Amino acid sequence: xxxxxxxxxxxxxxxxxxxxxxxGLIKGYSNWSYNWEDAKxxxxxxxNYLKRENKNIELIKEEEFYx
Numbered sequence: 678x679x680x681x682x683x684x685x686x687x688x689x690x691x692x693x694x695x696x697x698x699x700x701g702l703i704k705g706y707s708n709w710s711y712n713w714e715d716a717k718x719x720x721x722x723x724x725n726y727l728k729r730e731n732k733n734i735e736l737i738k739e740e741e742f743y744x
Contacts, residue, residue: 688718688739691727699727699734707731716742 697709
């Protein structure tokens with residue numbers, strides 16, 4: 678399933694050091710999954726919290742991730 682941004686903003690899929698994708702927050706904690714189809718792309722300004730709480734994350738542009 679391909680996702681497209683609603684406008685021309687850049688969205689990113691976030692990967693942690695274990696190869697899991699970010700799937701959202703649950704009770705304020707980052708939720709990760711090995712199922713890449715569950716990835717929740719975010720805008721760059723929304724990623725600052727994840728960078729503080731999770732070291733060694735990697736950002737991949739959504740259009741590159743979904744090909």
